[in-house]
Amino acid sequence: MEKDExxxxxxxxxxxxxxxxxxxxxxxxxxxxxxxWVDLASFIFNDLDGRFDTGAAVDDRDGVEVMFFMPFxxxxxxxxxxxxxxxxxxxxxxxxxxxxxxxxxxxxIFEMYEVNFLNHPDLRPLLxxxxxxxxxxPAKREVKEEHEMSRVRDDGRERYxxxxxKPPKGKNP
Amino acid sequence: MVxxxxxxxxxxxxxxxxxxxxxxxxxxVVGIDMKIGWxxxxxxxxxxxxxxxxxxxxxxxxxxxxxxxxxFAYVKAVEDLLGLEVPLRAQYIRVIVAELERLHSHLLWTxxxxxFLGYNTVFMWTWKYREPLLDVxxxxxxxxxxxxxxxxxxxxxxLPQEEVPGxxxxxxxxxxxxxxxxxxxxxxxVIHARTKGVGLLPEDKCRxxxxxxxxxxxxxxxxxxxxxxxxxxxxxxxFDVIVCExxxxxxxxxxxxxxxxxAIKIIRQxxxxxxxxxxxxxxTEIPPGEGxxxxxxxRGEVLHYVRSDGGxxxxxxxxxxxxFNNILTNEYSVPGNTVADAGxxxxxxxxxxxxxxxxxxxxxxxxxxxxxxxxxxxxxxEKTEKIRKRFTSx
Numbered sequence: 286m287e288k289d290e291x292x293x294x295x296x297x298x299x300x301x302x303x304x305x306x307x308x309x310x311x312x313x314x315x316x317x318x319x320x321x322w323v324d325l326a327s328f329i330f331n332d333l334d335g336r337f338d339t340g341a342a343v344d345d346r347d348g349v350e351v352m353f354f355m356p357f358x359x360x361x362x363x364x365x366x367x368x369x370x371x372x373x374x375x376x377x378x379x380x381x382x383x384x385x386x387x388x389x390x391x392x393x394i395f396e397m398y399e400v401n402f403l404n405h406p407d408l409r410p411l412l413x414x415x416x417x418x419x420x421x422x423p424a425k426r427e428v429k430e431e432h433e434m435s436r437v438r439d440d441g442r443e444r445y446x447x448x449x450x451k452p453p454k455g456k457n458p
Numbered sequence: 459m460v461x462x463x464x465x466x467x468x469x470x471x472x473x474x475x476x477x478x479x480x481x482x483x484x485x486x487v488v489g490i491d492m493k494i495g496w497x498x499x500x501x502x503x504x505x506x507x508x509x510x511x512x513x514x515x516x517x518x519x520x521x522x523x524x525x526x527x528x529x530f531a532y533v534k535a536v537e538d539l540l541g542l543e544v545p546l547r548a549q550y551i552r553v554i555v556a557e558l559e560r561l562h563s564h565l566l567w568t569x570x571x572x573x574f575l576g577y578n579t580v581f582m583w584t585w586k587y588r589e590p591l592l593d594v595x596x597x598x599x600x601x602x603x604x605x606x607x608x609x610x611x612x613x614x615x616x617l618p619q620e621e622v623p624g625x626x627x628x629x630x631x632x633x634x635x636x637x638x639x640x641x642x643x644x645x646x647x648v649i650h651a652r653t654k655g656v657g658l659l660p661e662d663k664c665r666x667x668x669x670x671x672x673x674x675x676x677x678x679x680x681x682x683x684x685x686x687x688x689x690x691x692x693x694x695x696x697f698d699v700i701v702c703e704x705x706x707x708x709x710x711x712x713x714x715x716x717x718x719x720x721a722i723k724i725i726r727q728x729x730x731x732x733x734x735x736x737x738x739x740x741x742t743e744i745p746p747g748e749g750x751x752x753x754x755x756x757r758g759e760v761l762h763y764v765r766s767d768g769g770x771x772x773x774x775x776x777x778x779x780x781x782f783n784n785i786l787t788n789e790y791s792v793p794g795n796t797v798a799d800a801g802x803x804x805x806x807x808x809x810x811x812x813x814x815x816x817x818x819x820x821x822x823x824x825x826x827x828x829x830x831x832x833x834x835x836x837x838x839x840e841k842t843e844k845i846r847k848r849f850t851s852x
Contacts, residue, residue: 312538336665337668343765358687384668386786
């Protein structure tokens with residue numbers, strides 16, 4: 286499906302709930318509200334015949350920006366659908382009941398960013414070590430005090446940087 | 459009665475750790491559960507603490523075999539953000555190194571598959587054919603793996619013109635050897651019996667699971683990022699995208715073998731068309747924005763997404779290796795096959811991380827026995843031997 290046709294059909298179906306932008310010949314962005322997230326993904330995958338590739342998330346002060354990449358290979362462009370899951374307790378409806386290939390990326394985004402994908406068939410941590418604390422989300426830019434590593438040496442000696450100051454940083458190329 | 463067989467997290471045929479739990483009823487696998495993350499190194503978070511130019515050195519170590527693919531996709535993501543056009547000579551050099559990597563990766567997989575099937579001669583010969591290829595990579599880039607070639611704006615070093623005759627000579631010999639290997643696979647009735655109809659992944663399931671690369675193309679799902687989203691010199695060379703019909707282990711092997719011929723064709727065209735010129739465009743800063751880079755690695759499409767806030771380090775760097783999508787397809791392709799085939803099917807997607815060291819067998823009343831790595835390989839090789847005896851006794 287050509288880009289202009291795609292933009293027209295998405296706008297016709299979702300109206301004011303989406304904003305569409307085209308940044309370069311190969312990239313179309315669709316910004317969507319949370320409540321139509323699943324419908325939008327399903328529309329592009331099932332009705333418009335886009336392919337599901339993967340997803341990503343970016344942590345922000347107020348929430349987590351979640352995006353999925355859905356290319357149209359024959360027409361040589363990528364559609365990126367984006368939405369914003371607000372903190373505290375960011376949550377989104379899971380698309381993996383419609384697109385099976387989204388199962389693992391949603392699990393990864395959940396365990397890294399604390400985005401709860403509602404109605405996900407199996408929202409277990411995917412990459413996390415078994416002994417990692419349940420409430421530790423490593424990609425979030427906030428760290429709880431109880432998760433800070435201990436800075437005390439276990440041989441009783443003082444830390445070098447506490448005595449002599451931090452060593453100078455290496456030169457950045 | 460359904461039993462659960464845990465496999466992992468180390469596997470005899472594959473390179474990195476992964477955990478499978480096979481649910482079996484007798485010899486038949488009825489379900490599979492997979493756990494990954496044993497090699498999780500936090501590379502995305504590490505990347506956010508490296509400068510833009512340091513990141514290629516980091517991401518080429520995401521995988522030892524795909525060490526051109528990840529930096530290639532990363533630099534294309536940053537160049538997408540910048541809207542930067544790379545000098546033509548650099549485009550050809552990038553493609554040459556990438557296709558040489560594809561050749562050595564596919565040959566490596568063919569060798570491992572041969573070993574697992576009991577064809578140790580195939581294993582030895584394939585890895586022998588691979589050696590001159592690695593020597594060429596070392597002559598051109600300085601290393602057999604981890605090439606440190608790709609940088610934002612171009613490449614770090616030029617391809618010396620005096621290396622070109624050696625590369626062409628190596629390609630001529632490799633083409634003949636690949637032809638020999640391909641005929642050995644395509645013509646062998648025992649390999650047919652062992653791999654045809656095993657681990658089927660049809661086209662609709664490829665699309666549903668988001669399968670990529672040879673795993674997808676074997677199931678007639680016609681996607682290839684080199685053709686569909688061409689980067690650098692890929693739109694300046696001619697090549698065919700190899701697609702098979704059934705999506706079984708046999709088709710996956712055939713796709714990889716035939717892709718070797720296409721890779722040789724691409725390298726020859728690049729060497730012929732390459733003219734002297736600059737090898738890097740100047741990049742002074744990375745402004746705020748985001749970029750997406752995709753590249754067709756040997757295992758499938760690699761995707762890198764970067765976001766910048768104008769600083770000297772990425773604000774966010776997302777890496778998606780093709781195996782992340784392809785390993786999930788085992789959910790569909792393994793059930794319905796035997797335990798002896800389960801390892802072969804999981805290996806057929808050429809996962810970038812999966813090794814099983816031993817199989818734990820847990821029966822319904824909690825008794826546990828352990829089968830070692832050697833036993834699992836022996837199980838697969840014994841099945842091949844039984845099939846071979848059936849053919850030779852006819």
